[in-house]
Amino acid sequence: MVVDFRRNRAPPSPITLCDSPVTIVDSFRFLVSIITQDLKWELNISSITKKAQQRLFFLRQLKKLNLPKTMMVNFYTAIMESLLCSSITVWYAAATAKDKGRLQRVIRSAERLIGCNLPSLQDLFASRSLKRAKKIAADPSHPGHKLFVPLPSGRRLRSIRTKTSRHTNSFFLSAVGLINRAGPPLTDYNIPPVTPLHTAHATLTVIFHFVVTHHFVTCCYLVHFMLNVLF
Incomplete structure (x- = not known):
């Protein structure tokens, strides 16, 4: 797969491995996520939505069997929420409002079946992004560790300069914004304030x-x- 955002794109040169040409594709599946050459996530979100709607069938069967609400919530967390949150820190910020609405409708359907409120997609993204950012900030060997730079006040992180919306919607930009809006001390993320x-x-x-x-x-x-x- 060739990722090229230049205005004047040149045709890629052929690649040969073991006397066999390598086929160029528009997208491929890595682990559970579908990555496309334009780095958009419609195909990935469509795949997640389809699987989540299929798993709603099992939730309806549990509803017919009159299972306790606690057990249904546990089933939703283990079977459906884990699917909705697969690589959510990578694709959520760059997803369109239409795609986010499709996934949120699946959550609302689960809420009606269970009969209680469930964490929204935005809440799931925020909690997992903050958790991931905390791990990166605590690991000096991580390539993104140096991107979490505190301001002299020690209460906020320095914003990362961007030139494209694609960069703005990346994980690190979103994580810095979430940490600044969350309000807890930077020491909670193992980020020493400027003394x-x-x-x-x-x-x-x-x-x-x-x-x-x-x-x-x-x-x-x-x-x-x-x-x-x-x-």
Whole structure:
């Protein structure tokens, strides 16, 4: 599968493995998710919706047998919610409102059968994204660990600059936004806040560069003043 978002696309050169040409496809299934060459998720969500609607049949049978509501909720969580949340941190933010509505209608059907409120698709995405972000922030070896950068205030994360909507709807952008809106301290995600010592170090670094390029005597007074204020 070739992913190419250039305006002037060049035809891909043929690839041969063991004297056999590799066939170019528009989409393929990786684990349980369907990935397309345009990185859109209509096919994947259609597949999830179809499977979830099929599993509603078993929920209806349990309803006919008058099973307790607790057991039906457990069945929904294990059989249906696990399907709806498969790779949800990857595709939900980039999904269209129409596709999200299709999945939410399946949840509402399950709510009517069980007779209680169930977590919405947005709530499931938020909880799993925050959980995933917490694991990434606690793992310095993860490639995305350095994307969770706290602001000097220590209460929010620095927003990641983007140029395309495709990047804006990616996991890390969504996770940073969710963490900033959630409100808990960044220490809950193992993200150390910026301490005054870091601020003092940055200030002294700026003064050092000023010393190198400007008057030495004047900056000595500035260094002495900053040391008295910060320390």
